[in-house]
Amino acid sequence: MNFAKQNIQEMSAYAGPKEDRTFYSGMLLDFGERTIAPSPKIIEALNEFAQNGRINIYPEYFNLNKKIAQYAGVSEDQILAVNGSDRAIDLIFRIFTDKGDKVIIPKPSFAMFFQSAEIEGCEIVSPIYDESLNYPIEEVLDEIDNKTKLIIICSPNNPTGTIVNSDEIEKIAKKALEFNSIVFIDEAYFEFSQVTAVPLIEKYPNIIISRTFSKAFGLAALRIGYAMASKEHIAEMLKIRSPYDVNMIASIATQVALDNVEYMQKYRDEVMNGSKPLIENFFKDNGIKFFDNSKANFLLFKPDSPEQVFEILDKNGVRTRPRKGSRIDGTIRLTIGTVEQMKKFIEIYSTVILAKAGIQ
Ligand SMILES: Cc1ncc(COP(=O)(O)O)c(C=O)c1O
Structure with missing residues (x-):
């Protein structure tokens, strides 16, 4: 059964x-x-925690948010640390979409966008990347309408590695705002491209960005990433993220990583x-x-x-x-x-x- x-x-x-x-x-x-x-300083800190830390008590995050916020160039109330950016994807679909809502996820892209959309029962519309594997900007713009709740921009995109520049993101964000839809930008590989949409957060309250410590920082096994958005949207995400979503080891490792960028x-x-x-x-x-x-x-x-x-x-x-x-x-x-x-x-x-x- x-x-x-x-x-x-x-x-x-x-x-x-x-x-x-x-x-x-x-x-x-x-x-x-x-x-x-990753940095030997991280391994040292984790060893120290394993030897002397209090594994039996729930995590306490100290300066985690502050350090992430400083690194990313946003304020602390615009940050939410999560259990890998997979979790950010999951939270965003849960908060902003209902069954039957249209979501735009260009293809090919990272599998978890499709997985989360299916969990929520969304209608997935997938314009195809062009032959040079560039983001299908015009098709995406055409698809945005009053049924659209969420638009995915993965930049750099997995598996193509291609980016969407700020002007193009702005075009999408502007049109999406007219229809009250969220633009979710996955910047898991930001450290490599060094291209970010973070400055657009102030101007477009419908933009949400996620990043991860799994890639350039080398902490994939520990599962930690973060979302950035307006403080209102971060507050909504906080309501459904579980309180100890990020474990203590990931938190310690991340803080040391950010002290040694x-x-x-x-x-x-x-x-x-x-x-x-x-x-x-x-x-x-x-x-x-x-x-x-x-x-x-x-x-x-x-x-x-x-x-x-x-x-x-x-x-x-x-x-x-x-x-x-x-x-x-x-x-x-x-x-x-x-x-x-x-x-x-x-x-x-x-x-x-x-x-x-x-x-x-
Ligand atoms: C585009 C993209 N987003 C998110 C993730 C997941 O990252 P995390 O380890 O932070 O959950 C990956 C992992 O491969 C990815 O390629």
């Missing part, structure tokens, strides 16, 4: 990371994570200014198709035999992620890590794929 709501019964669970990642001995270049450990920046600079050009030149020099407009720490490449390439890389110590769907059939998403890791990727690709297998 199954008493779950009909729309939940009709859904499938989010197919998250495969369970065999932890013990994979090669390089994990499949999930857009930071590819090396330069540690994250050093990694970001290496990835974006060193590793990314290295990989792009490698693809170019070898005639391997790829999309060159990613502003994130990953890109999509399109070898002639993607399944074989994925399998061979995987057996040789490089885990990537094959992608399917609108515009991206036959692509593989590659997370860009350190220069050393990318040199290793290039060496493996050259010796076991280009030279030996004779495929591209």
Whole structure:
């Protein structure tokens, strides 16, 4: 017997990371994570908490909100820390949408937008990214009407890496405001693109932004992210976020990370200014198709035999992620890590794929 709501019964669970990642001995270049450990100061602080902290009492957050607010350049009442930005997505759908409401989620994009929309029973409208994988701005603008409750802008977008600039976001926010709809901007990869819609929050009360500590800061296992919005909307979100949504370990780690932002920046600079050009030149020099407009720490490449390439890389110590769907059939998403890791990727690709297998 199954008493779950009909729309939940009709859904499938989010197919998250495969369970065999932890013990994979090669390089994990499949999930857009930071590819090396976070700052040793974070590990020290966590060890200290494990030794001397009071694990038996509920979390107390001290300066968490203040530090996040300072880092993001908003006021403390415009911030809500959450259990990963997945939670922010979930809260936003729960607060702003009802069954049957129209939500605009351009495709291809991050699966959790679709998952949360289905949980609420929304009507999903999905304009398709253009052939160069740019956000379908005109189609989105055309779709905004009085049925529309929520518009998703993922910038940089997962899996395309492409961004939506401030002028375009403003166009959408302006039209959305006329129809009382929310514009939700997911900036999970902001640290890499360094492009943000934060300054628009003051002007457009219908804008909500989420970010995460899972990517550039390297805290994916601890589950912490944050939402930014007008203080009125943050107050609404606070009503339904559970009181201890963020655990103590995540809170401690985040505060230390924000006291040492330069540690994250050093990694970001290496990835974006060193590793990314290295990989792009490698693809170019070898005639391997790829999309060159990613502003994130990953890109999509399109070898002639993607399944074989994925399998061979995987057996040789490089885990990537094959992608399917609108515009991206036959692509593989590659997370860009350190220069050393990318040199290793290039060496493996050259010796076991280009030279030996004779495929591209
Ligand atoms: C665009 C986007 N948003 C949100 C998330 C989820 O991030 P978090 O770990 O903060 O839940 C991801 C993770 O891959 C993502 O790619």
